[in-house]
Amino acid sequence: MERIQKHIALSGKELALGYFHQKAKKEILSNLDFTLFSGELTCLLGPNGVGKSTLIKAILGQIHPCKGSIQLDQRSITDYSIEELAKRIAVVLTDPVFPGNMTVGQLVALGRTPHTGWSGKLNPADRDVVEKALSDTKITYLRDERLSEISDGQRQKAMIARALAQDGQVMILDEPTAHLDLVNRFEIMSLLRDIAHAQRKAILVVTHDLDIAIETADRFWLLNCGTPLISGKPEDLILSGQINQLLPNNTYRFSLSRGRMEAEEPDLNFKIEGPQELIFWVEKALIKAGIKNLDSTISVSHKPFLIRHQEKEFLSVEELVFFLKH
Numbered sequence: 001m002e003r004i005q006k007h008i009a010l011s012g013k014e015l016a017l018g019y020f021h022q023k024a025k026k027e028i029l030s031n032l033d034f035t036l037f038s039g040e041l042t043c044l045l046g047p048n049g050v051g052k053s054t055l056i057k058a059i060l061g062q063i064h065p066c067k068g069s070i071q072l073d074q075r076s077i078t079d080y081s082i083e084e085l086a087k088r089i090a091v092v093l094t095d096p097v098f099p100g101n102m103t104v105g106q107l108v109a110l111g112r113t114p115h116t117g118w119s120g121k122l123n124p125a126d127r128d129v130v131e132k133a134l135s136d137t138k139i140t141y142l143r144d145e146r147l148s149e150i151s152d153g154q155r156q157k158a159m160i161a162r163a164l165a166q167d168g169q170v171m172i173l174d175e176p177t178a179h180l181d182l183v184n185r186f187e188i189m190s191l192l193r194d195i196a197h198a199q200r201k202a203i204l205v206v207t208h209d210l211d212i213a214i215e216t217a218d219r220f221w222l223l224n225c226g227t228p229l230i231s232g233k234p235e236d237l238i239l240s241g242q243i244n245q246l247l248p249n250n251t252y253r254f255s256l257s258r259g260r261m262e263a264e265e266p267d268l269n270f271k272i273e274g275p276q277e278l279i280f281w282v283e284k285a286l287i288k289a290g291i292k293n294l295d296s297t298i299s300v301s302h303k304p305f306l307i308r309h310q311e312k313e314f315l316s317v318e319e320l321v322f323f324l325k326h
């Protein structure tokens, strides 16, 4: 197969990262290799405390690698000045602090600071970039609204617009969908993927939201304690079973057929007959209720929904579970 040439925006080789505390070194990550491609939305996933934020800090030049180096456009991150890095890497961190009386337009204009200098004076070209960032994130209508008077999802889009206005080739976002509802989480991640594709940006998102990441990401980076960083298309990692690296024990597994993490099924001694999708939900309710053994079969049917068991009829799963528990 002919290999597709991709543009590498950022890479790390044999990195060791950690912190110094009273001259003692605490190593968090070691032998870390990674490549971030332009034009892709990459999601970094891993359990709490594994070192995701530590890796982000290293990419932003906030901590220096104990070993190895991070290359941005074939130059070590440490060779860039803070101003140069700010023009190339835009960041959206969790819980940013901005004055509530600032308007969305003012916030997005702040993204131009690395280009305007500290005077903050925007020229017509800067203003065009700000307008485009507002329009790309579909929040032009919020331009004059105050940050304290918009929703969390709208504020998150404004933060993304600010990062877009910064116009770096790399965008890094730490849990941009935390605290948002399902629709907003999906919308924001889809927006980021569209931006990565349309503007050829390399976008790295730290997230715990596996379901949405599977739906939207072009690439996953999986980080787990003591193992090398695994990088690949989400679908390849699912098909190869490597996705289970996210789970440190055998209690949960990724279900290939259902496309999500599930608790390992206990041994069940009962039989349910009927359409597969109905069996799935009835079985789930019985497992949750701690019912593992039944002498006779349960049958379930559609239209009207009906469950039969021991010559009795039940109109809902709740009625069945109540009967079996009492």
Ligand SMILES: Nc1ncnc2c1ncn2[C@@H]1O[C@H](COP(=O)(O)OP(=O)(O)OP(=O)(O)O)[C@@H](O)[C@H]1O
Pocket: 019, 021, 026, 028, 046, 047, 048, 049, 050, 051, 052, 053, 054, 055
């Ligand atoms: N400033 C610091 N000084 C010393 N140790 C730190 C510091 N910041 C983080 N750590 C330690 O580094 C390890 C990794 O932390 P990090 O915040 O990178 O994890 P994470 O994967 O981002 O976690 P989470 O998913 O909970 O945000 C933890 O053991 C943490 O205690």
